[in-house]
Amino acid sequence: MKQLFVNRHSELAFLEKRFSNPNPEFLVIYGRRRVGKSCLLSKFSKNKSCIYFLCTKDSERENINRMKSKMANLLGSPMFEKLEIDNWIELFKYFFEFYDGTKKIVFIFDEFPYLIELKRGITSVFQHIWDEMLSSKNVMLILTGSSIGMMETEVLGYHSPLYGRRTGQWKVTEVGLEYFPEFLPKYSMEDICRVYGVVGGIPAYLGKFDADASFFENMAERFIKKGEFLNVEPELLLKAEFREEKNYFLILKALALGHNTNAKVVAYTGLEKGNISKYLHVLENLMIVRHILPIGKHRGGIYIIEDPLFAFWFKFIYPNRDDIELENYDAVAAKIKMDFPSYMGHRFELLCEDLIRKHHFVLPITPTTIGKWWHREEEIDIIARDEENLGILFCEVKWKNLGKNETLKLFESLKKKSALVKWRNDGRKEYYSVIAKKINGKKELADMGYFVYDLDDFK
Template sequence: MIQPFVNREQELDFLNKKYAENSAQMIVLYGKRRIGKTELIKKFIEDKDGTYILCTNDSTEENIKEMKDKFADLTGKEYFRDIDVSSFYSLYKHFSEEIGNRNAVIAIDEFPYLIELNRGVVSVFQKIWDELLIDRNLFLIICGSSMGMMETEVLGYKSPLYGRRTGEWNVSPMSFKHLKYFYPVYEKSDLFCLWAICGGIPFYLQKLDGSLTVEENIKKKILRKGEVLYNEPGVLLREEFREPKTYTLILKYLSLGYNKQGELSSVTGIEKGNLSKYLSVLENLRFIEYILPLGRKKGGIYEINDQFFRFWFRFVYPNLSDLEMGLIDEVYSRISPQLNAYYGKQFERLVIEQIKTKEVPLPFTFTDVRPWWHKENEIDAVVTNPENRDILFVECKWKNLDKIDAGRILSGLEKKSGSVQWNNESRKEHFALFAKKVEEKETLREMGYIVFDLDDI
């Protein structure tokens, strides 16, 4: 389905303000694949003098040829297509002389592909910037999806481009509130279910159909062989890794709840030393994250850091054999009883995201938001401010609650909070409940509790 350009006001405002400075700019844009970087760039340059260049991993020569064609279109000089150059520097030397002082945008997307072909290309672009572009009125965008490579080879302290950039932006998933622009007829609970499946990734959301129910979308757009989302994580893993088998195995068991390194080592058969290396790679590429509970410096857990990857590895990957045979209804009948528990866990993630991004008002400013657990006790989120000694304990429930149920949950939360070791003698305690629906919210708020349901998010 074709969707309008949604949100990205902050990103566009940042880019336009840098453009308005009317001086040479090197802007680094990066973010996970499918997150909408390309559409952001195209939206930014649609009313400007500029060109968009998509790099490939074919060969350096092919990328130079692509840039020659783009420069010919931008300058109106056909000789660029036939110019005999074998290096980026030589090409940009001709281009800088031809472009003069025009205020033009050059957007180079998937820059890491150039690095894969020749790691020295970063030094080449340092020289291009220092000797050819810095005194021009050009707006250079360097964009990439390989998070690890962008952060080390482009943004890192040891990168030849370090200190050259005039701005950078890590493009994040869209927030939950923007899903309504994709699916305006959906109820908020259904919008949450879509978020739990796709997160805020525009590419995934655009592959679903707003005329279908959530269940129908799962069946027809995710579980059906041949659809784009049917094997999307497998495609992305093959793009990142030549041999994705081991990484796929790790992600599979993470989705099933084997979150500690020792558990993963036992279930996958991967020796702990080697497993650490694989986990480090997945973490650097933002496929997974390491979560430490409040007050702990070790003993954390690993979790998949992408909603759709989490859903796909939990419900699609284990059933691929049946899905290949077209047994969609049979597979859905197996996963359907597990979906509510899955949504419940994702509701916890949404609440933490909403707190971190200050989408919900809290009675104090804070510096940290993280879960807490110890033995059998667990609190979904704890929000702290060490300076003021404020602490908020948060319980999340993906269900409809009446006043009695809500009160019982809050009482249990107060009891569990006593086990949390954090400035126990002087802290100011607050208690919050987030749920799908809470009856008599105002009454509970008058009692001093912080209460939100889906209508407030």
């Protein structure tokens, strides 16, 4: 088990190119927690004059004092650390009075949203620091954050005081399915999909798997046993992120049990409706929860736990914590193995939707809109629309092996449901697809005009 540096060549090249620019640089690097931002910046900052600063939720003064200590260390000046400084502007002003070097300095503020939470006006402060000092210095300022929503609104957004100052930005995303074999070279595509279903493409989690153990052996050792990193990771993240973690626990438990609308979450938790909306919005910003609307609709949506680790943990680990505490590991493992195919059915849908968005499959259309559709008792797993050419693809996803006749029945059902989907019904061109673990008779089905994909097409 090790932390591999996988699929970050583009990000590193971007950072190095910006660093080599003789002009000052102001970059925003963001992405969900554990996706590898800090690892990326650590690798980039090697052999550079760099101050890496991890922002905390302590007081603003505590953050300033820690940054002052790091600056003093880079300057090699104990006198600097003894200065009485109580604001960020003074801190940078005095730093450049002491600094007489010529090398480009990299300032990295990791988890910058924590400073925003401490002081809402901090973006105006950093605007002043950039405009009045850093923009004329040989520096590279990097702000990073895991709260996607906060970074996009408070740092990148049009109304942010920092708007127009940045010279570049990069959203660090999960590693793609094609890179999983670098972590787990002996795994079949079916097992790789299972891994994706429980941890997604998060390098910090993929590195916890034992490449020589089977998927379910890893499940038993890395997720179920007390003291293991993945056994407590979601709980620790919630406690670290939120002061009201009990309420977030309640909401995520409700979603895991299928209470997937605002009203249902309110009824299950007993929390105020206004508070529920606020909590859900925060969870969306952290990419833990996702709000899904039926494609083409503006209301009637549902909430799901989007983050695979949180989804798995609240489905299987949290409800079985009593047995885990008593070390009844085999009993918990048996429960998970029994219910896992049902759980994977939903996660496989999300994986297939993601692969369609990334144009992994050869499709008859170039999708401009992709989503799920439901109406009353009817549901279609994925619909992809080509708004320009009026093409529409209806797709059914199954985490199972399918015979030719079973697949044909799915296509017949899809055709009936597609008539209920109101979108350019008079002029659209319709296509039908099934994605499954294994589909027998793929060539014959393709010759009939259907689009069929199984795990052989995931490689």
